[in-house]
Amino acid sequence: MTGTLETIIRGLGNGSVYALLALGFVIIYKATRVISFAQPALMLAGAVAVSYLAPVTGFYLGALLGALLIAAVALGIERAAIRPMVGRPVFVVAIITLGVDVVVRVVVNGLIGRDVRQVGDPWGFDLVSLGPLVVQQRWLAMMAAAAVLVTLLFAFFRYSRYGLAMRAAAYDQETALAQGVSVGAVFALSWALAGFLAAVAGMFVGTGQGIEQTTWIVALKALPAIIVGGLDSLGGAVAGGLVIGVVESLFQSYQGAYLPWLGQNFAVVSPYVVMLVVLLVRPYGLFGTREVERV
Numbered sequence: 001m002t003g004t005l006e007t008i009i010r011g012l013g014n015g016s017v018y019a020l021l022a023l024g025f026v027i028i029y030k031a032t033r034v035i036s037f038a039q040p041a042l043m044l045a046g047a048v049a050v051s052y053l054a055p056v057t058g059f060y061l062g063a064l065l066g067a068l069l070i071a072a073v074a075l076g077i078e079r080a081a082i083r084p085m086v087g088r089p090v091f092v093v094a095i096i097t098l099g100v101d102v103v104v105r106v107v108v109n110g111l112i113g114r115d116v117r118q119v120g121d122p123w124g125f126d127l128v129s130l131g132p133l134v135v136q137q138r139w140l141a142m143m144a145a146a147a148v149l150v151t152l153l154f155a156f157f158r159y160s161r162y163g164l165a166m167r168a169a170a171y172d173q174e175t176a177l178a179q180g181v182s183v184g185a186v187f188a189l190s191w192a193l194a195g196f197l198a199a200v201a202g203m204f205v206g207t208g209q210g211i212e213q214t215t216w217i218v219a220l221k222a223l224p225a226i227i228v229g230g231l232d233s234l235g236g237a238v239a240g241g242l243v244i245g246v247v248e249s250l251f252q253s254y255q256g257a258y259l260p261w262l263g264q265n266f267a268v269v270s271p272y273v274v275m276l277v278v279l280l281v282r283p284y285g286l287f288g289t290r291e292v293e294r295v
Helices: 002-032 039-057 059-085 090-112 137-159 161-171 173-178 183-205 215-229 234-258 270-281
Strands: 127-130 133-136
Touching (some): 002 039, 002 133, 002 161, 002 215, 002 234, 059 183, 127 137, 161 173, 161 183, 173 183, 215 270
Antiparallel strands (some): 127 133
């Protein structure tokens, strides 16, 4: 029983990172109706920024400055590459974000180099005892950071003026424009928020094992998370990320003993299996808006 709880805590820790990435995807999608494929590159860029800043400023200040820096980079990307594409087909804009992802990763890979680059976090693989449980400190840090950021984000959308403007634009852009909401500002803010969340997630991805040029692949696990939770649901993004993290962790720990016929490393594909199952049962996700079309 203790081992299972430790496995679940590990899954919740990793799932918290997936949830932060998924929130970035959903925020941009709700604002622009486009899935941004630039999130993996922004995640990697955030980890690299922290790795350079932390030795100079200290880890915690470096993490904050790195996240703000990537938020500014994401804002610049929106203004330079995405804003001119307003009015173009969604597919075209999605391809533009894919190109942005490639360009950013090429630049970031040059900063990483061929070796593994350490983020400089204070946790590493250090363990902490919670009664009978022994878990890594970084898993607890992941869950705590995600809880704080998600709470602040939901409060921002619910109570702040800009948050309400983003909700209005996500619901109906034309009506929001008629009420004086700057949809362009909403687009820019959505990219900045997504960049900030991706950078924080990237920093946590690099904890312990460091980052290398292929680390961006981790961000792809946020795609099953948003499909499971619902592409237009912020709460669903959080729930989907946690579900994917726990499922992946359970397969890592128990698949070899109970389902050996699935082969080695099935945990790597388990998030996508969960995604396919959910798509078969609820194509709009667990918490997504069900679209009804009348013919």
